Amino acid sequence: MTARLVHRAFRLVLGVLATTLAATAPLAAQNFDELVAVPRGTVALTNAKVFDGTGAPAATGQTIIIEGDQIAAVGPTGSVDVPSGARVIDLSGQTVIPGLVGLHNHSYYTGGNGRAAQLSFSGSRLYLASGVTTIRTTGAQQPYAELNLKSEIDAGRVVGPTMFTTGPYLTGEQSSSQTMTQLEGPEQARRVVRYWSEEGVDWFKAYTWISRAELGAAIEEAHRHGVKVTAHLCSVGYREAVALGIDNLEHGLFANSEYAPNKSPDECPPGFRNGYADLDIQGPEVQATFRDMIENDVPMTSTLVVYEISVAGREPIDERVFDVLAPEIAEEVRAISIQRRAGRGAIDPAVYQKALEYEKAFVEAGGLLAAGVDPTGYGAAPPGFGDQRNYELLLEAGFSAAEVLQIMSHNGAKVLGIDDRVGTIAAGMTADLVVIDADLEEAGDLHDTSIVFRHGIGWDSAKLIDSVRGIVGVR
Ligand SMILES: [Zn+2]
Numbered sequence: 001m002t003a004r005l006v007h008r009a010f011r012l013v014l015g016v017l018a019t020t021l022a023a024t025a026p027l028a029a030q031n032f033d034e035l036v037a038v039p040r041g042t043v044a045l046t047n048a049k050v051f052d053g054t055g056a057p058a059a060t061g062q063t064i065i066i067e068g069d070q071i072a073a074v075g076p077t078g079s080v081d082v083p084s085g086a087r088v089i090d091l092s093g094q095t096v097i098p099g100l101v102g103l104h105n106h107s108y109y110t111g112g113n114g115r116a117a118q119l120s121f122s123g124s125r126l127y128l129a130s131g132v133t134t135i136r137t138t139g140a141q142q143p144y145a146e147l148n149l150k151s152e153i154d155a156g157r158v159v160g161p162t163m164f165t166t167g168p169y170l171t172g173e174q175s176s177s178q179t180m181t182q183l184e185g186p187e188q189a190r191r192v193v194r195y196w197s198e199e200g201v202d203w204f205k206a207y208t209w210i211s212r213a214e215l216g217a218a219i220e221e222a223h224r225h226g227v228k229v230t231a232h233l234c235s236v237g238y239r240e241a242v243a244l245g246i247d248n249l250e251h252g253l254f255a256n257s258e259y260a261p262n263k264s265p266d267e268c269p270p271g272f273r274n275g276y277a278d279l280d281i282q283g284p285e286v287q288a289t290f291r292d293m294i295e296n297d298v299p300m301t302s303t304l305v306v307y308e309i310s311v312a313g314r315e316p317i318d319e320r321v322f323d324v325l326a327p328e329i330a331e332e333v334r335a336i337s338i339q340r341r342a343g344r345g346a347i348d349p350a351v352y353q354k355a356l357e358y359e360k361a362f363v364e365a366g367g368l369l370a371a372g373v374d375p376t377g378y379g380a381a382p383p384g385f386g387d388q389r390n391y392e393l394l395l396e397a398g399f400s401a402a403e404v405l406q407i408m409s410h411n412g413a414k415v416l417g418i419d420d421r422v423g424t425i426a427a428g429m430t431a432d433l434v435v436i437d438a439d440l441e442e443a444g445d446l447h448d449t450s451i452v453f454r455h456g457i458g459w460d461s462a463k464l465i466d467s468v469r470g471i472v473g474v475r
Pocket of ligand 1: 104106138139232374376
């Protein structure tokens with residue numbers, strides 16, 4: 001064993017020990033102080049460059065006053081009163097953005113070989129460490145694990161983001177999934193939705209083999225309970241789903257089969273994306289989809305990072321991904337990402353570019369685009385780090401930094417219906433803020449995230465990452 005491996009094994013044992021203790025220790029023994037950089041109180045962040053999340057360009061030389069869990073004031077340094085006794089943190093040369101709102105941010109993760117693990121401990125910490133202060137899980141493998149995790153986070157017993165939970169996936173009988181509800185008809189859809197709505201989930205996610213009748217029934221029943229429905233579709237086209245009253249659509253172009261010539265009703269045409277390399281984004285078919293979505297207020301969720309692993313010619317996966325994964329998972333993910341990039345099951349680079357174009361054009365047409373990581377692909381997009389990669393991919397799609405941050409914060413909050421308190425930086429909003437130890441526009445990525453404020457508590461990003469290093473993918 002090399003020194004590095006010994007060190008890793010030691011960290012792994014420590015991590016598992018910490019997790020076990022966290023799971024069994026009595027409440028009073030829970031102490032997260034060492035992970036906190038700035039305790040909740042009165043805090044003045046001065047001289048910062050601030051993106052407020054509205055899509056407006058950054059303002060320099062700003063002061064943000066945090067009082068408890070709220071933002072009390074924002075404005076040019078010198079014009080904002082700093083309360084006496086405030087802890088003053090000079091952020092010259094640094095950037096502040098709103099806490100990110102991850103809209104496709106599962107509480108579980110799948111490693112390279114498709115083995116899934118509920119990451120209630122490490123995933124929650126990685127989301128927060130990466131600046132993601134709110135998540136919608138968008139499909140649960142273990143709905144009770146999610147509901148319980150949400151309560152633990154709300155109660156301050158587990159470190160993680162604010163959660164919007166999901167019931168079990170809803171798909172059709174043809175699906176080979178072992179964890180989803182394989183619906184036998186609309187009545188079962190209603191029964192499942194009713195049960196989990198009453199148990200307290202916030203959303204449902206329909207999946208690739210649901211029928212129109214089942215999807216319509218699920219939406220109707222969910223809405224009756226004040227719960228919403230999104231979908232990763234295939235058997236149902238986007239326009240059909242909009243007509244059925246769906247609330248959100250996941251994955252952009254990658255999950256819309258309605259442009260495939262071999263599409264027949266309630267069927268998922270195999271390999272439909274492969275034909276999309278020449279899709280005319282300005283053409284009548286695509287524009288009709290956008291019009292239907294926009295007129296019916298149906299937002300789209302971008303998850304570019306989860307598809308990038310399968311695109312030949314893309315830059316290598318960031319090493320920090322492998323560095324945080326459990327060693328055996330890291331090996332798997334590295335092996336499969338090399339295979340996928342080499343063409344096994346790969347996505348045509350032209351189709352990938354088309355997907356970027358699709359999302360940009362949707363926004364230009366007036367659509368509401370949000371974003372999320374989807375950590376359930378081949379493992380190269382773990383919680384948080386994958387969200388940060390999305391920032392770079394949306395820049396590549398042609399959005400400005402301010403627009404990308406709007407997509408990743410304010411727009412997500414709008415989809416969740418919480419934009420009156422989350423997603424932008426303004427007086428009266430919840431103190432969910434991310435400090436980046438760089439000029440973000442010069443850096444071009446979110447890797448220098450240093451302090452993540454959620455509800456006014458400033459978490460130390462590096463310490464949170466260190467607290468889960470070597471166990472991500474396992475627990
Ligand atoms: Zn998903």
